[in-house]
Amino acid sequence: MTGIEAILHHNGFGMAAVGVTIVFTALVTLSLIISQLHKLLLVWEERETYINKARRMFSLLGPKEVRRAKNGEKQAKAKYIASIKESSRQFNILIQAMGEPFSLPELIRIAESLGIESPYAAVAHLIEGDLIIPDQKGFYLWNHEAYNSLSKRS
Amino acid sequence: MEMFLDFFSNTGFALADYRNLIMLGIGMLFIYLGIAKDYEPLLLVPIGFGILLGNIPVFKGLGLSIYESNSVLHYLYYGVTQGIYPPLIFMGIGAMTDFSTLLARPVLMLLGAAAQTGIFLTFLGALALGFAPNEAASIGIIGGADGPTAIFLTAKLAKELIGPIAVAAYSYMALVPVIQPPIMRLLTTRKERLIRMEEPRQVSKREKLIFPIIAVLLCCYTAPAALPLLGLLFLGNLLKEAVVTERLAQAARTSVIDTVTILLGMTVGASTQANVFLTSKSIGIFVLGALSFCIATAAGLLFAKIMNLFLKQKINPLLGAAGVSAVPDSARVVQMVGRAEDDTNFLLMHAMAPNVSGVIGSAVGAGILWSFIVG
Numbered sequence: 001m002t003g004i005e006a007i008l009h010h011n012g013f014g015m016a017a018v019g020v021t022i023v024f025t026a027l028v029t030l031s032l033i034i035s036q037l038h039k040l041l042l043v044w045e046e047r048e049t050y051i052n053k054a055r056r057m058f059s060l061l062g063p064k065e066v067r068r069a070k071n072g073e074k075q076a077k078a079k080y081i082a083s084i085k086e087s088s089r090q091f092n093i094l095i096q097a098m099g100e101p102f103s104l105p106e107l108i109r110i111a112e113s114l115g116i117e118s119p120y121a122a123v124a125h126l127i128e129g130d131l132i133i134p135d136q137k138g139f140y141l142w143n144h145e146a147y148n149s150l151s152k153r154s
Numbered sequence: 155m156e157m158f159l160d161f162f163s164n165t166g167f168a169l170a171d172y173r174n175l176i177m178l179g180i181g182m183l184f185i186y187l188g189i190a191k192d193y194e195p196l197l198l199v200p201i202g203f204g205i206l207l208g209n210i211p212v213f214k215g216l217g218l219s220i221y222e223s224n225s226v227l228h229y230l231y232y233g234v235t236q237g238i239y240p241p242l243i244f245m246g247i248g249a250m251t252d253f254s255t256l257l258a259r260p261v262l263m264l265l266g267a268a269a270q271t272g273i274f275l276t277f278l279g280a281l282a283l284g285f286a287p288n289e290a291a292s293i294g295i296i297g298g299a300d301g302p303t304a305i306f307l308t309a310k311l312a313k314e315l316i317g318p319i320a321v322a323a324y325s326y327m328a329l330v331p332v333i334q335p336p337i338m339r340l341l342t343t344r345k346e347r348l349i350r351m352e353e354p355r356q357v358s359k360r361e362k363l364i365f366p367i368i369a370v371l372l373c374c375y376t377a378p379a380a381l382p383l384l385g386l387l388f389l390g391n392l393l394k395e396a397v398v399t400e401r402l403a404q405a406a407r408t409s410v411i412d413t414v415t416i417l418l419g420m421t422v423g424a425s426t427q428a429n430v431f432l433t434s435k436s437i438g439i440f441v442l443g444a445l446s447f448c449i450a451t452a453a454g455l456l457f458a459k460i461m462n463l464f465l466k467q468k469i470n471p472l473l474g475a476a477g478v479s480a481v482p483d484s485a486r487v488v489q490m491v492g493r494a495e496d497d498t499n500f501l502l503m504h505a506m507a508p509n510v511s512g513v514i515g516s517a518v519g520a521g522i523l524w525s526f527i528v529g
Binding site: 001002003004006007010012013015016017018019020022023024025026027028029030031032033034035037038041 | 256257260261263264266267270271273274275277278281282283284287290355357358360361364365368369372373376377511514515518519522523526
């Protein structure tokens with residue numbers, strides 16, 4: 001048997017059509033999944049943020065959890081202020097000795113040589129807290145006003 | 155003198171006929187193409203040498219021929235007839251393959267699916283020419299341009315055709331740089347060939363790790379018969395991406411695949427004994443195989459053009475030709491044809507996406523045909 005008759009006899013058209021459809025279905029589904037995979041992974045990596053956002057949105061936090069979260073936030077803030085205070089005290093003395101304006105690499109180099117702990121992070125925190133401000137000429141100045149107000153905070 | 159004549163009558167010189175000489179010529183051509191022309195030498199040289207071995211006439215009973223159950227070659231051939239070697243080769247391919255470009259641009263996976271149309275159209279053609287469904291399925295799979303897949307399916311459905319189908323599949327794979335470019339030029343305009351692909355996004359390590367697990371589950375749940383091939387393909391890839399199993403990945407992509415390739419190539423070659431190989435069926439298989447390969451290439455190209463009707467960021471339709479799974483040769487051909495138009499247009503990396511999806515697609519296609527015919 002040959003020709004169309006042979007194809008029909010063996011249900012060839014049906015097999016070919018279903019076969020192509022299955023191949024396409026498998027690969028289209030796979031491509032759809034992998035096109036979303038990196039987005040799903042991003043959500044997974046940022047899950048804490050999303051969970052907190054969702055909790056805030058639906059106010060799912062119970063009173064106990066709210067208190068615990070607030071306490072945690074307070075403790076972290078207090079710790080941060082204490083650390084920035086200590087750094088600012090050390091760097092205030094150092095900058096007075098160096099004179100103003102000063103260059104950041106020089107400040108970090110001297111801080112390192114004096115054994116101040118994590119000088120890069122400390123300087124970054126001081127810049128974030130506006131204790132070290134740029135003089136717009138490529139050097140930096142010590143913000144005495146901000147330092148005094150920080151020192152007065154308990 | 156009588157002893158001498160008796161001995162002479164049992165030598166290859168006395169037993170050979172013209173068909174053996176034709177096959178020896180084909181074997182030598184394979185070796186020449188592999189060594190001198192650098193066409194798939196890792197396959198053509200062992201296959202060519204195997205053809206020489208298979209066409210040294212031997213008298214029956216000594217356990218020398220590959221078709222005698224007590225011969226060494228027969229034991230080595232067992233890995234082919236039982237479909238053991240192809241999955242091991244797939245494991246090696248998995249351990250070599252980087253799926254980054256596919257993960258970065260999953261839409262290119264559709265080109266790998268489109269190229270598999272060639273398999274099913276040739277299946278219909280073979281049925282129309284009077285081949286039985288199991289033989290037609292084995293012939294159609296040549297269009298997948300994937301030697302191991304073709305051998306695997308033929309071993310399951312039509313063992314007696316392994317020789318011609320394997321030789322046809324590997325010949326066309328080796329001839330990818332000859333067969334594909336004219337079709338690519340015929341079906342695309344110069345403007346289309348000049349299209350530049352946008353830079354793919356960076357793919358994270360975690361994505362590459364998760365992909366083989368998702369892919370094997372999805373594909374094998376859809377087409378369970380693809381499990382031996384895709385299971386080991388993705389195992390190899392997981393071994394590569396896991397990093398902690400680098401030793402195993404290294405073994406899979408070097409010693410395992412190399413050993414299996416030698417055994418598979420040599421035994422497939424040796425199975426092409428003139429009396430088994432030189433038949434009208436073999437000629438039909440070669441003609442249909444070439445047709446299947448051309449249809450697969452054309453289907454990939456045309457599908458890429460159809461996709462461009464809907465895509466904002468157009469893709470270079472030449473990538474469609476890489477949907478046939480001759481890895482990485484068809485991707486190289488895409489690069490070659492693309493660069494012939496514009497020396498600064500680099501398509502190789504992009505062509506690897508449809509190329510590896512073609513490997514997955516042809517394995518799924520083989521699984522489907524196997525389940526249709528056996529089920």
